[in-house]
Amino acid sequence: MPEGHSVHRIARQFERHFVGETVAASSPQGRFAEGAALIDGRTMTQSRAVGKQLFLEFDEALYLRVHLGIYGAWDFGGAVSRDATTRASRGRMGQTGMRGAADDTVVGEHEDSLASIGAPRRTRLRMAEQETETETLEGFPPEPVGQVRARLLTETAVADLRGPTACEVIDAAQVQQVINQLGPDPLVDDPDEGEERMVERVRKRRTPIGLLLMDQSVVSGIGNVYRAEILFRARLDPHIPGSQLSDETVRDLWRDWRYLLGVGVDTGQMLTMDDLDEEARARALRSRADRHWVYKREGLPCRVCGTHIVLEMAAARKLYYCPTCQR
Structure with missing residues (x-):
């Protein structure tokens, strides 16, 4: 999706x-x-x-x-015209690092134009x-x-x-x-106000955070890929109820979603691994297998601890996580 x-x-x-x-x-x-x-x-x-x-x-x-x-x-x-996606996958995008701003030049002015x-x-x-x-x-x-x-x-x-x-x-x-029924979107809402709304909506629910992040009334835009990756990046057990999380933990989730969403819009890829060198970044932009920490890596060793990544069903959607790093 x-x-x-x-x-x-x-x-x-x-x-x-x-x-x-x-x-x-x-x-x-x-x-x-x-x-x-x-x-x-x-x-x-x-x-x-x-x-x-x-x-x-x-x-x-x-x-x-x-x-x-x-x-x-x-x-x-x-x-x-395309935007950054094609240039990124071919290694011509500005290599400013994961947290740098991507080149947003209109590609119609370059050889990658359609x-x-x-x-x-x-x-x-x-x-x-x-x-x-x-x-x-x-x-x-x-x-x-x-x-x-x-x-x-x-x-x-x-x-x-x-x-x-x-x-x-x-x-x-x-x-x-329709908009009133949606949770905050980091690219639409004021970042501070959006953060407060997400904290309020997560902290009052006993629902596991792995389900809350997929609930569009809690926070907008997160799907199966970003859910799995954000939770791993936070080293957070997807089964913990939202009500048991601290305000600061939820704030960190919001800020990471805001950051990853910006990367996704700039590159056209759900690129969730930080601190990649130029070769690894180019490889990640070409192949999903080299792009994520846990998503679709069930049975493979965790990139951090070596434990096999687990796949389970949660509300009819596939949930990926590391049982060692995320406990």
Whole structure:
């Protein structure tokens, strides 16, 4: 499932290529025909992510709300650009260290552009949990491929939505109702206020912290990968009830989530290992197997203590942890 960093990156793509443009909206699949008709021909005025929720605002205060869920993805095509992801994976991104700011240059000005200067080329970029360039487009706009729930089209770019959990047109009051049910997002909320909200929501619950971090009403954007990695980085037992944690422990979790979310948005990868040398960082950006402390490493030795990583089911989701480091 796409986690918070992916949705923020998708919002950034819409900000770059759709905001300020008149959008032709349609539903090739047919399931979103009524909603598409409401925003067809309108100008997109804002693109915003809150946790795993995407809100695309159109004139007259109509919003397209999208939650990708487990299977959802956006395919962008036309004169669109990548950002840091490709340069990072090829080792051309500024190596400032894990806690340094990533280069945010618009890639359309460089050789990694999907429509590079001097040799115009239109392509399709799929953005979900992972980001992949899937094909070069011979014409524009391309024909929809597969079950496209919603298509948003401008003169130069197209975005096709497939497989979302939620796709609806709502008004400003309904947007606020959705946001009111969400926990704080480090990229949206004031950091100090968000921290206090998370402390309050965790400390009053007897639910294990491994479940609370996945509860979008407690904190926004954390999914299975970040849950496992944040808990390991804190050396925290996922089974401890939130009510038994100290305020400072919860504050540390918030601050680490804020940091990791920033890394994810900058690089396009859920890169959770710190202090990597240049070779190890390049390897981690290329391969998930070299990117995480515990996620999907069940049965393998812990990178710190050598104990085999444990996998168990928690609320129907896979939970990974080290029984020695996290006790």
